């Protein structure tokens with residue numbers, strides 16, 4: 425069993441689950457149709473896949489030192505940002521999960537602004553991690569070896585992630601301000 429390949433498959437599954445969760449949340453917030461079961465099921469599916477991916481990544485990088493054997497994993501700025509964004513995702517995930525209650529109980533206060541700021545930072549960390557990592561998963565799986573194609577895929581993913589980041593930040597924070605501030 426090649427753990428790096430399983431981690432790459434799992435990370436791609438996490439991206440798909442994240443898109444489903446986020447697509448549903450964006451639909452719910454724009455159509456003002458909210459189904460708490462769908463929201464929780466899609467959300468916890470992402471969290472479980474992400475938790476497993478985080479465990480395999482930590483083992484792969486810090487225990488097996490696998491990263492050193494792969495040329496694209498030189499400890500450059502991209503790798504540092506990939507790991508910093510991963511740590512931020514883990515730290516901010518509890519705030520993201522508890523955000524509804526935190527916002528509700530802090531309307532008009534500094535806690536409200538801090539919670540929304542933490543949410544936007546969480547989205548930024550998620551998309552930053554995906555932009556820096558997505559094409560690497562295809563390299564790990566042996567599907568992508570041409571560096572020109574990898575760059576094109578990186579640019580495509582970056583454009584999609586910037587659009588999603590803006591959509592999520594604007595739609596969700598403005599819907600919150602309508603819901604909580606009347």
Ligand code: HEM
Pocket residue numbers: 428431432435436438439442470474477478479481482484485490491497506507510511513514550553554557558559560561562564565
């Ligand atoms: C929705 C959340 C996440 C998504 C979609 C995601 C996606 C990915 C993808 C596609 C890769 C490339 C895999 C490869 O190089 O073969 C990757 C690598 C990595 N991810 Fe994530 N990730 C997420 C969350 C996390 C979290 C929470 C951590 C915390 C530990 C993390 C840590 C890492 C590390 C350390 C690597 C590099 C692994 C290596 O070099 O072998 N990721 N991620």
